[in-house]
Amino acid sequence: MTASRFDERQGMIPVDRAGLTARVAAAAPRDFAGFRQTGIELMLLGRFEEALDHLDRALELADADASDGLGSPGQRRISVWLNLGDVYRYQGDLGTAERLYRRAVEASRECAPAPELLSFAVQHLGKALAEQGRLDEARALLAEAQQLRIAEGDSELIESTRVALETLDQSPIPLPPAIASLLGDAPTFSVEHEGLSGGVAFVNGVYWMKRGPRAAAEHDRLIWLRGRGIRLPEIAAFDSDVLLLADAGVASLARAAVPATVGATMGALLRRLHGIPVQECPFDGRLATTLAQARRAVCEGLVDPEDFDADNQGSTPERILARLHEQRPQESDLVVTHGDFTPANVLEGAILLDVGALGVADPYRDLALAVRDLGDDFGPEAVAAFWTAYGLDSPDQRRLDYYRLLDELF
Structure with a gap:
């Protein structure tokens, strides 16, 4: 070498x-x-x-x-x-x-x-x-x-x-200067919190911290989304590959109690996001990109089949990937999508979180995950309220099924 x-x-x-x-x-x-x-x-x-x-x-x-x-x-x-x-x-x-x-x-x-x-x-x-x-x-x-x-x-x-x-x-990697100066000499970190994925730490009871390439991707998208009619968490600091977000002081919709309110809030927010002109968006979430990411995850063994939905239990990541290529739909009516639009990623007050996968794609990339989680966690009332607020009377079940299957590999 x-x-x-x-x-x-x-x-x-x-x-x-x-x-x-x-x-x-x-x-x-x-x-x-x-x-x-x-x-x-x-x-x-x-x-x-x-x-x-x-x-x-x-x-x-x-x-x-x-x-x-x-x-x-x-x-x-x-x-x-x-x-x-x-x-x-x-x-x-x-x-x-x-x-x-x-x-x-x-x-x-x-x-x-x-x-x-x-x-x-x-x-x-x-x-x-x-x-x-x-x-x-x-x-x-x-x-x-x-x-x-x-x-x-x-x-x-x-x-x-x-x-x-x-x-x-x-050996511990030090925090970049702008982050360290804001957090002080002895910051406290907690990874025990509700409704959020791994790789996020709650710091000093005030900030949410992420680091690495996903944090950098999220920072870029938060900056781009500013002023486009979407409520977002405040960026407290960004330095190198470390992103610090101010805590909004409210819970995610995953903790809400009124199904119709959750569905309506998510439907209205997604309609606003999908209404942003796609020609303004520099980020790509279409199938050419996401299927390549899925292939990498499968090849590297990063997909856990035990986390598959009930109707895919017993299948393998390789078989799921093959089905995705066999059943790949045409992508039409492209919009600016979130990429992981679930109740856990929306705070009370319609504040949108975790936008690191945001990009231009078929709207069903978001619709499939939204109705899946609303149905599983809040029932048909929430799903009905979502469709009403979003403004879609006759959703395409085949595309809903496809993008739900795609999410198995992420």
């Missing part, structure tokens, strides 16, 4: 960037080794989306002919999971990185002939947890990696783990 140095905040940095860029430009990978190598090199260049594409292809080829000496199919998958985890980690998506590292650790523990692979997996996971400030968990994993490496007798790897343990207290 091209020579590189390591920086904990930026990942692997190529020493000869120009040479590596030329090498990647000339690459024409055709097999597992080629796609993996080019994926790693793209990661070194910070071209993360391209790196993910190449590593996903390597993962698909992991079961191919293993005569190249790169290990069994199981060992190949573990190595690519670690590489994928690195890409997500270096671009700031620590949650996804942790999931991939954990899968690599679990698989490595079952792969007895490759103790070195286990030491790499354990160390990667330990360092990722350390960056999140979970130092006790990180210390236990790094100590395990050290013992594995001592048993193997590789002095360079032993030293790597020793340094990681020695600098553990310096």
